[in-house]
Every structure is written in structure tokens, then in C-alpha cells.
Amino acid sequence: MIIVAITGASGVIYGVELLKALKELDIETGLLISDPAKIVIEYELEQDLDEIKSLASHCFEANEIDSSVNSGSFKFDSMVIVPCSMKTLSAIANAYASNAITRVADVALKERRNLVIVPRETPLRTTHLENMARISHEGGIILPAMPAFYHNPQSIDDVTHFIVGKILDVLNIDNEMFQRWKKE
Numbered sequence: 105m106i107i108v109a110i111t112g113a114s115g116v117i118y119g120v121e122l123l124k125a126l127k128e129l130d131i132e133t134g135l136l137i138s139d140p141a142k143i144v145i146e147y148e149l150e151q152d153l154d155e156i157k158s159l160a161s162h163c164f165e166a167n168e169i170d171s172s173v174n175s176g177s178f179k180f181d182s183m184v185i186v187p188c189s190m191k192t193l194s195a196i197a198n199a200y201a202s203n204a205i206t207r208v209a210d211v212a213l214k215e216r217r218n219l220v221i222v223p224r225e226t227p228l229r230t231t232h233l234e235n236m237a238r239i240s241h242e243g244g245i246i247l248p249a250m251p252a253f254y255h256n257p258q259s260i261d262d263v264t265h266f267i268v269g270k271i272l273d274v275l276n277i278d279n280e281m282f283q284r285w286k287k288e
Contacts (some may be wrong), residue, residue: 105132105180106275107173108160109205112140113187115224115249116148117260121268122186123159125281134173134180135160136205140189166204174207182218182275183208187249190225190232196244197235212244219244220274222267245274255283 106126110119119141126133135157137145142153149156157163164173172178185192185205192205201207212219221244225232236246247270251263262282269281 105134105161107134107136107180107183107208109136109138109166109183109185109188109192109208110141110145110156111138111185111187111189111192111205112144113189113224114144114148115187115222116141116145117264118222118224118249118267118271119186120149120151120156120159121261121264122184122271123156125268125272125279127159129277129279131277132161133159134162134164136164136166136173136208138166138189138192138203138205164204168204169202169207171204174204174211176211176215178211180208180212180217182220183212184220184222184271184275185209186220186222186271187224188221190223190235193221193223193232193235193239196221197238209244213239213242216243218275220247220271221245222247222249222271224249247271247274254285 195206196209201210251266266282272279
């Protein structure tokens with residue numbers, strides 16, 4: 105199972121497109137959406153929350169600290185936080201597990217499971233970079249939402265699919281979400 109968490113940073117489309125890709129690949133998912141992410145979803149997408157939740161195999165509430173997903177005994181392989189706000193990134197870097205998203209990330213790090221964080225902020229402060237480095241030192245993967253343009257994207261979908269494809273790559277999931285570099 106892959107846990108997908110969507111937090112309150114711009115770029116919620118990345119999380120939704122990841123859920124679509126995982127569903128198409130028939131991979132079991134669990135979904136966590138923070139309250140700030142629900143606000144951003146309203147601004148950025150023309151999808152309602154129930155439509156997004158229907159993409160996941162299981163849904164958990166981000167504010168339920170006693171949910172089964174928060175336990176180290178809950179079986180999941182990987183967690184992807186996409187997009188990841190600087191608030192969530194800071195909480196994870198400092199082991200401040202105040203909600204289900206930061207608690208599951210804490211479990212992923214302490215149990216050496218895959219944790220992929222897709223920060224969506226620019227520019228970055230030194231503290232943001234230091235927090236990313238702390239998570240990286242513990243085995244988390246920092247995958248900023250920095251799309252490439254060598255494949256000549258023609259749409260927002262092309263740009264979004266590049267990032268989703270890179271997320272799938274680091275999870276060792278075969279995909280054809282984007283055109284790979286090849287010298288001709």
C-alpha cells in the first residue's frame with residue numbers, strides 16, 4: 105500500500121494525478137488530506153473532495169491521531185506527501201507528529217519505509233533547506249516539483265505527468281508518464 109498525503113501547498117494537482125496513476129496501475133492506496141489542502145483544492149481544481157477520495161482504496165482523516173494508519177503495526181510500503189507544505193516538512197524534520205500525516209511520515213522514517221516528499225514552495229529559506237536535509241539524512245527522498253522541459257511539454261498535464269512519473273520512478277514503479285531523455 106502507498107499512502108498519499110495532500111497538504112496545503114499549491115500544486116494539489118500533483119497529488120490527484122498521482123492517485124489517478126496508482127489507481128490505473130491497480131496499486132492499493134491510502135489517502136490523507138489536510139484541512140488546508142481542502143481549501144487549496146477548492147481554489148485550484150474543479151473537482152470536489154468526494155471525487156478525489158474516490159481515487160483512493162482507503163481514506164483516513166488527517167486529524168484522527170488514533171486512526172490505525174498512525175501505528176507502526178499498520179502495513180504500508182511507502183508514503184508520498186504531494187504537495188508538501190513547509191509547515192508539514194518542518195514538523196516531519198523535527199519529529200513533531202501532531203496529526204496523521206506527520207505521524208505516518210514519522211513511522212515511515214523510523215521503520216525505514218519509503219518516504220517521498222514533494223515540496224512546493226519557492227523561493228526557499230535556509231531553514232527549509234535544512235529541514236529537507238534532515239529528512240534526507242534519515243532516508244527520506246526529497247523530490248521538488250521542478251518539471252523538466254527537454255520533452256517539450258504542450259500542456260499542464262505534460263508538466264504534471266513529468267513529476268508524477270518521477271515519483272513513480274523513485275518508488276520503483278514502471279511507468280510511461282513522461283518522455284525520457286534520449287540522445288538521438
